[in-house]
Amino acid sequence: MAKALKSGGKSSGGETHQTAEDLATAALTTNHGVPISDNQNSLRSGSRGPTLLEDFVLREKIFHFDHERIPERIVHARGTGAHGIFEATDDISDLSKAAVFIKGEKTEVFVRFSTVAGGAGSVDTPRDVRGFAVKFYTREGNWDLVGNNIPVFFIQDALKFPDLVHAVKMEADRGYPQAGSAHDTFWDWASLMPETTHMLMWAMSDRTLPRSFRTMEGFGVHTFKLVNAQGKTSFVKFHWKPRLGLQSTIWDEALKLQAADNDYQRRDLFEAIDSGDFPQWDLGIQVFDQAFAEAQPYDVLDATKLIPEEDVPVRLIGTLTLNRNVDNFFAETEQVAFLPSNIPPGIDFSNDPLLQGRLFSYLDTQNSRLGTTNFHQIPVNAPRCPFGNFQRDGKMQTMVPKGRANYEPNSLAAHGEEGGSRESPTTGFATVDAATGPEESGEKLRVRSETFADHYSQARLFYRSQTESEQAHIASSFVFELSKVGLLNQVPPRMVANLRNVDEDLARRVADGLGITLPKKAPAARAPIDMDLSDALSIHKNMKNTLEGRAVGILIADGTDAAELDGVIDAVTKARGKAVIVAPKVGGAKLSDGSVRKADGQLAGSPSQIFDAVAIVLSQEGCEGLVKEGAAVEFVMNAFGHLKAIGASEAAKPLLDKAGVMPDEGVAGLDKKFVTAAAQRFYARESLLRTLT
Ligand code: HDE
Numbered sequence: 001m002a003k004a005l006k007s008g009g010k011s012s013g014g015e016t017h018q019t020a021e022d023l024a025t026a027a028l029t030t031n032h033g034v035p036i037s038d039n040q041n042s043l044r045s046g047s048r049g050p051t052l053l054e055d056f057v058l059r060e061k062i063f064h065f066d067h068e069r070i071p072e073r074i075v076h077a078r079g080t081g082a083h084g085i086f087e088a089t090d091d092i093s094d095l096s097k098a099a100v101f102i103k104g105e106k107t108e109v110f111v112r113f114s115t116v117a118g119g120a121g122s123v124d125t126p127r128d129v130r131g132f133a134v135k136f137y138t139r140e141g142n143w144d145l146v147g148n149n150i151p152v153f154f155i156q157d158a159l160k161f162p163d164l165v166h167a168v169k170m171e172a173d174r175g176y177p178q179a180g181s182a183h184d185t186f187w188d189w190a191s192l193m194p195e196t197t198h199m200l201m202w203a204m205s206d207r208t209l210p211r212s213f214r215t216m217e218g219f220g221v222h223t224f225k226l227v228n229a230q231g232k233t234s235f236v237k238f239h240w241k242p243r244l245g246l247q248s249t250i251w252d253e254a255l256k257l258q259a260a261d262n263d264y265q266r267r268d269l270f271e272a273i274d275s276g277d278f279p280q281w282d283l284g285i286q287v288f289d290q291a292f293a294e295a296q297p298y299d300v301l302d303a304t305k306l307i308p309e310e311d312v313p314v315r316l317i318g319t320l321t322l323n324r325n326v327d328n329f330f331a332e333t334e335q336v337a338f339l340p341s342n343i344p345p346g347i348d349f350s351n352d353p354l355l356q357g358r359l360f361s362y363l364d365t366q367n368s369r370l371g372t373t374n375f376h377q378i379p380v381n382a383p384r385c386p387f388g389n390f391q392r393d394g395k396m397q398t399m400v401p402k403g404r405a406n407y408e409p410n411s412l413a414a415h416g417e418e419g420g421s422r423e424s425p426t427t428g429f430a431t432v433d434a435a436t437g438p439e440e441s442g443e444k445l446r447v448r449s450e451t452f453a454d455h456y457s458q459a460r461l462f463y464r465s466q467t468e469s470e471q472a473h474i475a476s477s478f479v480f481e482l483s484k485v486g487l488l489n490q491v492p493p494r495m496v497a498n499l500r501n502v503d504e505d506l507a508r509r510v511a512d513g514l515g516i517t518l519p520k521k522a523p524a525a526r527a528p529i530d531m532d533l534s535d536a537l538s539i540h541k542n543m544k545n546t547l548e549g550r551a552v553g554i555l556i557a558d559g560t561d562a563a564e565l566d567g568v569i570d571a572v573t574k575a576r577g578k579a580v581i582v583a584p585k586v587g588g589a590k591l592s593d594g595s596v597r598k599a600d601g602q603l604a605g606s607p608s609q610i611f612d613a614v615a616i617v618l619s620q621e622g623c624e625g626l627v628k629e630g631a632a633v634e635f636v637m638n639a640f641g642h643l644k645a646i647g648a649s650e651a652a653k654p655l656l657d658k659a660g661v662m663p664d665e666g667v668a669g670l671d672k673k674f675v676t677a678a679a680q681r682f683y684a685r686e687s688l689l690r691t692l693t
Helices: 056-066 158-168 184-191 194-203 251-260 264-274 290-295 329-334 353-370 457-464 468-483 491-499 504-514 562-574 620-626 630-641 650-658 672-678 683-689
Strands: 079-088 106-115 130-138 141-148 224-227 233-242 280-288 315-325 347-349 551-555 578-583 613-616 645-648
Touching: 079 130, 079 264, 079 329, 106 315, 141 233, 158 184, 158 353, 184 491, 194 457, 194 491, 233 290, 251 468, 251 630, 264 315, 347 353, 468 491, 468 504, 468 683, 491 504, 551 562, 551 630, 562 578, 562 672, 613 630, 613 650, 613 672, 620 650, 630 645, 630 650, 630 683, 645 650, 645 672
Parallel strands: 551 578, 551 613, 613 645
Antiparallel strands: 079 106, 079 315, 106 130, 130 141, 224 233, 224 347, 233 280, 280 315
């Protein structure tokens, strides 16, 4: 690129100051390449006179700025993305011919995580489902696995999606609440739609409060198909299993995180990748055939149902590693367009009516979001493999096809001209065989299959598979959300009436928590059955005791013992945790040996909710000062209240006492025991601290 002089820091008198840096910088130009002499002052008539219309520099700059925003996604507006690699690690050629699954094949990917209900400017930590969308740039075209962190969905038919989204987003007249389901319209609608019950159980659990994107699972949700080279099809469900295990926050912590850091989860992801701590997930598949599908008490085409992992174990077939942050949030994360209809040969759709509706919606929405049918040419969306066809023109066309071949068939090649691309009858994508059961064709009907009628058995399975503490969290969140509903006489009783079909104890706890009488049980379209409990559904049973991916906040003050501090930092780092020093002043604290230790965060701006465990490393003098400091007391109190490990110097005891810390397994000194404790949460503590329904 041509280098030219930039005029910087120009005074009104016209004097310029050029530095060595200016000389090495590319010229600032208009969008049409004209070098700009002054980027500080618009063109005006006289130094205090009106601005002139002639000023094309001003007009172009403001014109472009005025149009910098595009419509945000109607759902999943708030998200964050990263690049990575998917490596296939197992041979599944007997199941699928897709190149992305060839053992050893490495495929570039782009992943976008999101919340669902809030706008782009909302927060990262509301109670909400998280999107987990992966674009694989395979050598046979893009495959987009556009999933969530929950394996089931609210509805069975795409026709209900606009109703769901209207009900959950901010209410139409008042424009609030933002990013939350605890309001009238959502619960009014949900309580009238028994098919939502299973998903509601997940939504009210800590699954919707993930600690980070790195510690949540992902699911393709729908049943898809795999197709092998012989055309044989199998059914498949896709899973992402986080290498760090599952981890969630608790409700009070999530609320406080909103106050402490709106960007908590995107920051976590960005910083992890930035520091080379690359997040990883394994891709798993549950594969089954028609005979299995027919033998189940639920329909595998119903997106409100999962297949218990105990019935069909998840087979791990590849690893996703996120290893590169985006260079530009708008160009990549905002403009990325995921389409469940992007699918390479070797994978296929099932007849799930929700999936079928999605195949239309995502293509359609990109035209309104990105403003052109040529959105596939935006670099983050473009396939990495060669692609070509006879589609032409349209807004923002950036490709320049040569010659006359814009139709097919043509015989131009026979005349020495460019003939264009051709079909691939043997290797191209082809829907091979139906193999989804006897109901492939029939009369045109607006009906719901009888096999979709059971709305409660899997909700019951989910609830009963949770630990006691997880069940209490579910009951408490139903109470919290329904307590925010103004239509008190209709909605909560209707919801509790549905819950009686899930579990009588749950229904009673929710009714008690709300202070309402237990309503009559709602009639069930099909009576629920008891399924075998599944450990895979619990977060607590799938957590890993590890410090990897976790941060320990280390509170210090003047007088902190240098050796004790270094010992803690060393132990945390050795256990692959992140040690973050917090002090009353960000400039640091004067340690016992006279040295000054800089802090990573100032106490008031680094509350303990942003950490997974805390260490309080204080001298007697330091502790005396902090006992009078509200932020320090809250630091310890919230760490305890959020069930985190607390390691403390002997001298810090008065601060722990003031914060109401009671001795338990999670409260330790600063020795080895602390590092072991820091890798865990202490759920047994919770019942001593707050009323759980
Ligand atoms: Fe989406 N969904 N969805 N959805 N969805 C969108 O597409 C839609 C559904 C999911 O990071 C939109 O490009 C319909 C299930 C994710 O860019 C839109 C139905 C699942 C993302 C849309 C569903 C999802 C979206 C908005 C019912 C889990 C974010 C902007 C038939 C398997 C992708 C856009 C990203 C985004 C429609 C149901 C996940 C409007 C009609 C089920 C992760 O097209």
